[in-house]
Every structure is written in C-alpha cells, then in structure tokens.
Amino acid sequence: MAVRMKDIADALGVSLMTVSKALRGHTDISDETRERILRRAQQLKYQPNWIARSLAGRETFIVGLVIPDLMHSFFAEVALGLTKELGPLGYQIVLANSDENAETERREIELLLARNVDGLVVASTQRDWRRGGPHVLKNKQTPYVLIDRMPAGVNVNYVGTPDEDLGELATDHLIEEGCRRIAHIRGPDNPNAMRRLDGFERSLRKHSRKLPSHYVVEGGARDESGYRAMKELLRLRRPPDGVFCYNDPVAAGAIKAVLESGAKIPQDVAIVGAGNVHYSDLLRVPLSTIDQSAQTIGETAARILVDCMRAKNPPTPRSILIPPRLIVRESSCRRGC
Amino acid sequence: MAVRMKDIADALGVSLMTVSKALRGHTDISDETRERILRRAQQLKYQPNWIARSLAGRETFIVGLVIPDLMHSFFAEVALGLTKELGPLGYQIVLANSDENAETERREIELLLARNVDGLVVASTQRDWRRGGPHVLKNKQTPYVLIDRMPAGVNVNYVGTPDEDLGELATDHLIEEGCRRIAHIRGPDNPNAMRRLDGFERSLRKHSRKLPSHYVVEGGARDESGYRAMKELLRLRRPPDGVFCYNDPVAAGAIKAVLESGAKIPQDVAIVGAGNVHYSDLLRVPLSTIDQSAQTIGETAARILVDCMRAKNPPTPRSILIPPRLIVRESSCRRGC
DNA sequence: CTGAAAGCGCTAACAG
C-alpha cells in the first residue's frame, strides 16, 4: 500500500498529528521537527490521500465542468482556460458531457455534487435555470458559475459574451464594408442566438437600413444548416450581398453554398461568422469572425469560482461579459484590407 | 447538510448497515425492508457520498485522462469516446493536461494517483515509458492504458493507430491517383511520426519508386510548419506533384502554400493529411485524409481499462491497433472520383 | 510547541 502519515510518524517517533500539521505548513511546529518530517516524507515519496483528506476536511479540490459538446472547440478552449487557472491552485477538473440534453445535464450535476466537488462550471442547456434548473444547487451550498448560455432571469454568476454586441459588431462591419443587402442566418432557438439577432437588428436600425424579414432565415448550429440556409437566400430575387452567420460552422456551410453557386466571396457576398473556431483561418475562404475569447471566459469563470469557494458566505453573484472582437479575414474584406 | 444513510436509518428505526445494504442491492435484506428504505431515500433525495464510499470501499469510480493538448480535436474525440463508454458504467473522468511536457505529465499522473483513481488513460509525451515513465505506476497497482503515442519497448496496454500502415495507405493512394513525384512533410520527432515516414517509404519501395531524400522535409505538428515545409518543396527544381503530410493541420498549411504559389490542387499537387480533424471538409480545398477513428480509440481504451479494473489480478497487457481508413476528398482527387 | 480524542460517511467482516 501507499505510505501514510502514520508511517512517517512511526518512523520518526512523533505523533500522527505532528506530521499532519508539519505537512500542511502549520506554524505551531518547530522548524527542526518540520524539517525532519518533510525530509522523511520526501524519502518515502509520501503522497497525501486526497480521498481521506476530502472526507475529513471539507474540500475536495475538484471542480466540475459540465458542457454540452466536447467536440466544439469553444468549450475545449474554455476547458483549457479553466485548467490553466485552476491547476496551479491545486484543483483538478472533472469533465461531464451533457450532450445538449437537459436531463443528462441534471443527472451529471447531481453526480458531481455527490462527489462533493468544491465548485461547478456549467454551460447549461436549460432554457430557464430557475424552474427546470438543478434545484439541487439551491440546497447544497456548492458555488457555481454559468458560462456561455445565459440563464433566463436568474441572479447567478455568469461569464459569457454580450451577444447583442456581437451581432451588432458583425453587422456594423458588413455595412462598413459596403454591403447593401445584409442577411442573417439565425442560430438555434436559444437566448444567445436571439440576442445575436437583436444585435443584427440594432445595427441595421442604427444605420437606418430596412429589415426585410426574408433576410432573416432559420439556421442552426452546424455547417449543414448554414449550407441549406444560404441556398435559400441565394434563391431570392435579390440575394443578399452580406451575411452575418450565427457561428463559424454555419458560416463555413454558407461559404460552401455561395461558392457552389458560382458567386464570389467577398465580392458578391461577404460573410461573417462568430466564435473564431481555430480552423477559421484555413477554410475555403478564410473566415471573418467575431472572437469570443473562449479561453478568457474559462479563466474568468475560474477566478469567480475561486473567490466563491474561498469566501465564507457567498459573495453577490457577478455577471461578466467578455467583449467580443472583430477579426477580419478574406471572407468579408471587400475594400482591400 | 446533505442527508446521510444514518438519517434514513433513524427515520425508519433500522440500522445504518441495513440501509447501506438495501441501497446497494444486497440480497440479504427482506423485500419489504428494502422497499421502505428505497422509498424513504427517494423522498429524502438521498445522494450517496462518494468520498466516504471511496474511502471505505476501495473504488473511486474515477478515471483519469491525461492528454497533451485539449485543443487537438483528436484528443477531444478520444475523450468523447471515453465518456460514452465509461459514463453508463458510473465512472467519471478527471481531465489532466500535460501540455506536451513530460514533467507536467508526471506530476499530473501522481496527482491523479493520489486521488486514488481507479484507472488511467494516458497519451504520453514520454519517449520512453519505461525509464522516464512514471515509475509511480509500477508501485501502485492502478491499471492504465496508453493511447496514441506508442511507448518504446514496453509491454503495456496500448490503443492506437498502426502508423506505418497509415503512411503506406496515404502514399499508396497518391500513387494510385497518378502522382509521379511524391513528397512527405514529416511530423515532430516522435515514434508515431517516424512510423508514418516508414510507411511512406514502404509504399514507395513496394511500387519501385525512388526515395529522393530532398522529398522528405522537416515539418512539425501545426499548420505553420506545413506552410513553411511546402514553401520549401515548391522551391525545388522539380517540385512534388503529391504530398503526404504528417497530419491535417500540416496539410492545411501546405494547401495554403500551394494555392499561394498559383499551383492547383489536386491537378498540380495532390495533398493527403492524417487525422480527419472535423473541419477537414471545410478547408480551402476539402482535404483527403486518413481517419484514425479517435472515438473508437477512446472507446476501446475504455473497455480495456474496465476489464483491468474489474479483474482481480492484472490481465496480460493488450495492444490494439485501430485500422486507419482513407477518406478521399478533393485535395487528392485527380482522376475525377 | 505537541499530542490525544473524536469523527467525516460509508463499507467489510462477522456475529446474532
């Protein structure tokens, strides 16, 4: 079996408690004793048993991360930001995949709670985090931070993107590039997508443009949806000359549709996506996009969570929005930038 | 605080042990008592405390996953395969990022071990898993499965790709497509990349082709390396008309370089990558590639691990290679497929 | 400064 504190204690003729304290840097141990203990621990390659430590103390130094889709590079980036921030503090991360499914999400969260995680980061698939939301979290005191998917009307910790600004930024850019007829391929039916649409409309209003309803088409979150939606737009009598797409995969699909039609990007149609997935630069036409700084989102969520975990009584929830940044590549670059 | 077994026991006037057994489906409890206990547990929303359970029993139902790069879609897919297979069995996954760094890897593994994980899946950055390799694993009995990066001369559980076959498959394909001058952009200095090179050479020999040494150029693992390497190849007096690239990012970079030079893909230069990262289909030129079935690798590793975790004495190590599959897209399709 | 006592919530082994 692995070496325990008791082994060190016995070997040195001190009590188990002394070892425990010395190992954790308590001040009420003489320097000499501590030295001896530390040295011995090293020799024996002592590794604290975290299970026992967790049971006795009340921290596990585990943080749960619940995301809807591991394959989405946005979440992989968030996870990276989390590990970068949490790792050095001694936390480890348990990964849970909700598969975009509310029930699975609830189950996973309960499991994580049963493991006494110190905190949770959740990109929730739940529409309404209050009702349907894991009431479990209400009872337990476990702090949590929601990311990306803004919960409807709940006062919780949240880190994400100001999606309305994102939509506005993308649309403003298309207008500045000289597009006259600007369309939007919508995302799925969730708050984030709604807000991007709002931003799209806000930008058009701001510039006194009309909002032809047939220029807003149903889309989805994947490239096939973008492909289909773009086909639809291209069939219009007057097809758009600029399209803001819900996200990069959708935009990639749209690009495919445009090129197939024989039209040129960006001359005939300019395209802007969102998310800056890491391959955007390598697409058929390098894709202009709105970067959401996913890693920063992860890091920020981590910091908030750490504050909560360290605080005795829960701090007032914070909502932090990471400003989106426009990244101009070829797909929208009509004026030779 | 959360409800404990004791709470249920007290409420029902039975002993704690009875509850414990009933909850875990032991047979030596009367159906009636079990019913009462189960019902009560539900009412009270009892959730077992896994920390305590782990300390008392000897399983934690946690599996550690150590990977060098979260952002690489290959590993994300492996992780997905793992969760798919392990989740239903009640295991959760702790994620550790080694950042392609052997020292970090060792530390993370030790941490995982200190948490008493039931098993480990490691994509090791270590060249030699025997010497430099975490000897920790020798002492502890914790079962582990290595993936992707084949360890040098060690008899352990391993799931990965037969990289030599992969290289041969890609090169055979280029030859079949009618390429006359075939080059290879090498990967980094690791066993997998070596084997892909071996496969490349094997294919050429098999077809009685020459192996001009200047057609094998230094590369790396990212798109910038591919870009640079391809530039170099294009400067040759007789540039290649077919290139097998270490992986898809490298191939994407190579494509960029070719297109910039004004040459056409695949007419002037055919390109094949490896890995089938999920955006390959959306690249400037849809990329032919060799699929490694990353998710299957994850699932297979999971199954081997489960076998080991359940077995009383360690089964003899198994080495499983998942056959690579050629996926033909536009970048190599010279004969109108 | 050091240590003894008590217990975290659960399970394994055995006794009733």
Next chain:
DNA sequence: CTGTTAGCGCTTTCAG
C-alpha cells in the same frame, strides 16, 4: 435477515 464492531486516512478541537 439484521445489527455490531472496526476501521479507511486524514483533520479539527482542545488539552497538555
């Protein structure tokens, strides 16, 4: 079938 007795390895509390 049910319950008792011992821990798992560590930490907190409080007395020396």
